[in-house]
Amino acid sequence: MQVTRARASILTLPHGTVNLPIFMPVATQASLKGLTPEQLEATGCRLCLNNTYHLGLKPGQEVLDAVGGAHKLQGWNRNILTDSGGFQMVSLLKLANITEEGVRFLSPHDGSPMLLTPEHSMSLQNSIGSDIMMQLDDVLVTTSPDKARMREAMERSVRWLDRCIAAHKKPDTQNLFCIIQGGLDLDMRRECCREMLARDTPGIAIGGLSGGEAKDDFCKVVSTCTEMLPDLKPRYVMGIGYPEDLIVSVALGADMFDCVWPTRTARFGNAITKHGVLNMKREMYAADFGPIEDGCGCPCCRPTEEEGAMGITRAFVHHNAAKETVAAHLLTLHNVWYQLNLMRGAREAVIEDRYPAFVKEFFGNLYPDRNDYPLWAVNALKEVGVDLLEI
Amino acid sequence: MTVDTQNEDSRAMRFEVLKGALKDGVAARVGRLAFARRLPIDTPNFIGMTSRGTVPHVTPDNLGKHLQTTGAYMALEDFIERPQRYSKRTPPIYGTPTTSKHNTRLHSFTGMPQSTTTVLSARRIPAVSSPMGNTNDSISVFTSTGFQALTLKEYLSAVEALDPDVAIPLADLTNKGIAPNSKRALRMAERTDEWVVEWFASLSESTTTASSTTATFAPILPVSYPMQWEYISRLAEDYLPTGQLSGLAVYDPDLLPDLAEHAPALLPLPRLSLSNPPTPHHILRQIALGIDIFTLPFLNTISDAGLALSFTFPPTPSTLTPASTSTPTPTSASTSLEPTPGPQPLAIDLSNPAHATSLAPLTPGCTCYACTAHHRAYVHHLLSAREMLGWTLLQVHNHAVMASFFAGVRAALARGCGERGRFAEAARQFALAYEPDFPEGVSERPRARGYQYRSVGGGEVKRNKAAWGKLEGEVGEGTTRG
Numbered sequence: 001m002q003v004t005r006a007r008a009s010i011l012t013l014p015h016g017t018v019n020l021p022i023f024m025p026v027a028t029q030a031s032l033k034g035l036t037p038e039q040l041e042a043t044g045c046r047l048c049l050n051n052t053y054h055l056g057l058k059p060g061q062e063v064l065d066a067v068g069g070a071h072k073l074q075g076w077n078r079n080i081l082t083d084s085g086g087f088q089m090v091s092l093l094k095l096a097n098i099t100e101e102g103v104r105f106l107s108p109h110d111g112s113p114m115l116l117t118p119e120h121s122m123s124l125q126n127s128i129g130s131d132i133m134m135q136l137d138d139v140l141v142t143t144s145p146d147k148a149r150m151r152e153a154m155e156r157s158v159r160w161l162d163r164c165i166a167a168h169k170k171p172d173t174q175n176l177f178c179i180i181q182g183g184l185d186l187d188m189r190r191e192c193c194r195e196m197l198a199r200d201t202p203g204i205a206i207g208g209l210s211g212g213e214a215k216d217d218f219c220k221v222v223s224t225c226t227e228m229l230p231d232l233k234p235r236y237v238m239g240i241g242y243p244e245d246l247i248v249s250v251a252l253g254a255d256m257f258d259c260v261w262p263t264r265t266a267r268f269g270n271a272i273t274k275h276g277v278l279n280m281k282r283e284m285y286a287a288d289f290g291p292i293e294d295g296c297g298c299p300c301c302r303p304t305e306e307e308g309a310m311g312i313t314r315a316f317v318h319h320n321a322a323k324e325t326v327a328a329h330l331l332t333l334h335n336v337w338y339q340l341n342l343m344r345g346a347r348e349a350v351i352e353d354r355y356p357a358f359v360k361e362f363f364g365n366l367y368p369d370r371n372d373y374p375l376w377a378v379n380a381l382k383e384v385g386v387d388l389l390e391i
Numbered sequence: 392m393t394v395d396t397q398n399e400d401s402r403a404m405r406f407e408v409l410k411g412a413l414k415d416g417v418a419a420r421v422g423r424l425a426f427a428r429r430l431p432i433d434t435p436n437f438i439g440m441t442s443r444g445t446v447p448h449v450t451p452d453n454l455g456k457h458l459q460t461t462g463a464y465m466a467l468e469d470f471i472e473r474p475q476r477y478s479k480r481t482p483p484i485y486g487t488p489t490t491s492k493h494n495t496r497l498h499s500f501t502g503m504p505q506s507t508t509t510v511l512s513a514r515r516i517p518a519v520s521s522p523m524g525n526t527n528d529s530i531s532v533f534t535s536t537g538f539q540a541l542t543l544k545e546y547l548s549a550v551e552a553l554d555p556d557v558a559i560p561l562a563d564l565t566n567k568g569i570a571p572n573s574k575r576a577l578r579m580a581e582r583t584d585e586w587v588v589e590w591f592a593s594l595s596e597s598t599t600t601a602s603s604t605t606a607t608f609a610p611i612l613p614v615s616y617p618m619q620w621e622y623i624s625r626l627a628e629d630y631l632p633t634g635q636l637s638g639l640a641v642y643d644p645d646l647l648p649d650l651a652e653h654a655p656a657l658l659p660l661p662r663l664s665l666s667n668p669p670t671p672h673h674i675l676r677q678i679a680l681g682i683d684i685f686t687l688p689f690l691n692t693i694s695d696a697g698l699a700l701s702f703t704f705p706p707t708p709s710t711l712t713p714a715s716t717s718t719p720t721p722t723s724a725s726t727s728l729e730p731t732p733g734p735q736p737l738a739i740d741l742s743n744p745a746h747a748t749s750l751a752p753l754t755p756g757c758t759c760y761a762c763t764a765h766h767r768a769y770v771h772h773l774l775s776a777r778e779m780l781g782w783t784l785l786q787v788h789n790h791a792v793m794a795s796f797f798a799g800v801r802a803a804l805a806r807g808c809g810e811r812g813r814f815a816e817a818a819r820q821f822a823l824a825y826e827p828d829f830p831e832g833v834s835e836r837p838r839a840r841g842y843q844y845r846s847v848g849g850g851e852v853k854r855n856k857a858a859w860g861k862l863e864g865e866v867g868e869g870t871t872r873g
């Protein structure tokens with residue numbers, strides 16, 4: 001009997017194959033926060049994100065074309081996924097507004113009015129040369145009470161997908177993913193799924209889950225969508241990065257995730273571990289000569305006698321947190337490794353048919369007391385046949 | 392010639408002069424400094440400058456992989472701060488356990504590769520001048536939590552605990568950048584003399600119990616020879632014969648000719664320059680004066696400024712007559728990089744938009760990681776986007792350029808150390824081939840808000856402009872929720 005909807009699969013992309021499920025670190029401006037592409041590759045990363053909005057500003061489309069795309073720019077020979085640029089305009093620029101034509105906003109350079117259309121987004125992403133590109137969608141926070149506007153956004157996203165497909169110049173070397181919208185309205189999500197599936201893109205994203213919604217609602221949306229999606233296409237839940245969210249979303253049948261949280265929190269001195277997030281700036285770590293996380297296989301933590309081990313201690317990270325960039329680099333390395341390794345473990349568990357046990361162990365490590373298990377996770381996992389509270 | 396400064400079991404340092412003109416006093420020479428369990432350092436050479444135990448922007452894995460630097464200068468003041476709420480705590484570094492991979496506390500705490508030779512001193516270079524001044528048994532040091540006194544006793548026990556390969560005893564310096572008057576100069580020498588006596592007395596006590604392998608490089612003060620002749624004589628007469636003195640830490644290399652004249656016994660010792668030479672021209676001059684090893688603070692500053700070193704030693708024909716092919720197409724007249732006749736720049740400013748689409752290595756022919764895996768366009772982008780990796784790549788490149796500069800120096804010296812030798816000839820060419828100073832980088836600095844840059848005298852201008860509204864930095868990153 002199959003318990004949970006977790007899947008292990010292999011995604012073949014222009015710059016090599018990728019094992020799913022996967023967490024994709026976000027190299028916003030064609031750089032992963034101080035790590036060299038070589039260091040990133042050594043964590044096992046085979047697919048990372050670049051942000052279209054940022055690359056459109058710097059270095060700009062002209063430079064991207066002259067250099068020959070983002071892979072060439074950053075010396076990264078593995079895969080890249082880019083967003084459409086739309087979300088960042090809407091979330092970063094208060095003055096953005098959306099019309100049928102596209103997203104209107106004021107240029108951060110000179111304040112002049114600009115317009116991001118589906119065609120322009122495709123053109124930018126073609127210049128970037130990402131292996132996976134995202135359609136421009138009409139993003140609305142899921143918690144918006146305006147049903148009519150939500151429907152408009154969903155339907156417009158479908159129309160914009162058609163314009164993206166028409167404008168996409170390199171369909172044989174770049175994969176365009178659609179994005180399912182529809183807020184928290186499950187019927188609207190289903191309707192959107194049907195429309196998007198009819199366009200037959202190589203992959204499917206579930207969008208609009210901004211983190212503002214209740215986790216129960218988040219899980220229902222993911223679950224509703226994955227139920228309808230074909231087995232042979234990757235499913236990408238956008239903007240998700242907390243370990244619990246990853247583990248539950250995998251159980252619900254999702255394959256791909258991205259989030260800036262692991263790298264951003266590293267710069268604030270935080271280490272992600274299986275027992276939770278530890279802030280290395282706290283005085284209690286000043287003379288703690290253990291690794292950042294016991295048992296971690298990253299180059300900072302792995303036992304010193306092993307090849308490539310640096311022998312980094314919590315004390316050293318504490319010593320330099322917020323003082324030297326190296327501390328941030330080391331924590332970034334550890335956190336990225338943690339996230340990728342979590343997904344590697346999930347994949348192995350799925351392959352060996354023991355994902356439920358993996359999930360239980362994960363939550364057991366995170367919460368010493370069962371009573372602290374988040375209810376949303378307990379409920380969502382119960383829906384797919386895993387009872388977290390069962391002894 | 393070989394100087395075995397110590398007998399084999401107690402001390403593990405060896406310094407050999409392979410080629411040099413010892414008889415004629417001080418002059419450039421080729422040598423090799425080797426410590427047990429560390430990679431030998433071929434001299435003349437430089438060691439990396441650390442900040443808080445790390446070469447800025449370079450993680451230990453990259454250090455081992457991409458920097459040829461086999462030595463690291465560390466300042467104790469980077470490790471002994473007293474946070475206000477924990478002012479009584481023992482500096483954590485003293486309690487670091489050692490491992491099979493990191494056999495000293497200093498290596499272990501900092502994750503410095505085991506093959507790297509460590510040099511411990513009390514203060515950074517350049518040291519921030521203290522308003523408190525030194526006392527008869529302590530100097531004032533600058534930690535991340537402010538100025539504090541470092542006693543000779545604490546420094547001695549730090550050396551014992553951390554077990555650096557080289558330790559530089561306390562020196563009574565003013566760090567003011569101007570020469571002290573003769574009364575102060577005399578007191579500097581007297582105090583330093585007393586401290587060095589106490590230093591060796593204490594070390595010989597501790598070596599009877601512990602097997603310390605630390606080599607002492609005695610400070611030579613930046614005051615005229617007559618002011619410190621007694622102190623220098625003591626080094627030569629009392630501590631050289633006993634084998635306790637292993638090298639010299641020279642704050643002013645111009646004293647070397649006096650030393651050769653008055654204390655020739657000290658000449659076989661390795662000489663480490665702590666004089667903060669501002670350019671490679673100064674380095675060449677100090678090499679000619681007989682310096683073996685350099686600490687080069689300008690490397691970190693240059694990388695932070697977005698500059699990529701662009702010189703070679705000896706200067707290559709193409710630097711004497713620049714080829715326009717290696718120059719990116721200028722995007723506008725104001726950013727023109729057209730080769731100009733005359734001296735070439737010592738570094739190129741990668742924040743210059745002229746590099747925006749250049750797929751060329753940072754400098755032609757460089758084989759460092761930054762130049763082989765990346766190109767100018769990427770570093771330019773990283774600087775312009777204020778991404779930390781830009782400074783990492785510049786550190787890798789700039790350390791590589793410096794390493795090959797010294798390799799070139801050694802090769803030239805091997806073919807002739809004298810006034811008419813290959814080295815002297817190439818040094819003259821170098822002076823003509825390159826501009827006297829580094830260009831001033833316009834790029835924004837990474838650590839300008841760090842305590843290292845705290846202005847003591849005040850009056851510094853704010854270097855980095857305010858971030859642009861909402862689009863930059865933390866807020867500007869955003870996620871991709873679609």
Ligand SMILES: [Zn+2]
Pocket residue numbers: 292293296297298299300301302334337
């Ligand atoms: Zn780790």
Ligand SMILES: [Zn+2]
Pocket residue numbers: 753754757758759760761762763787788789791792
């Ligand atoms: Zn280079």
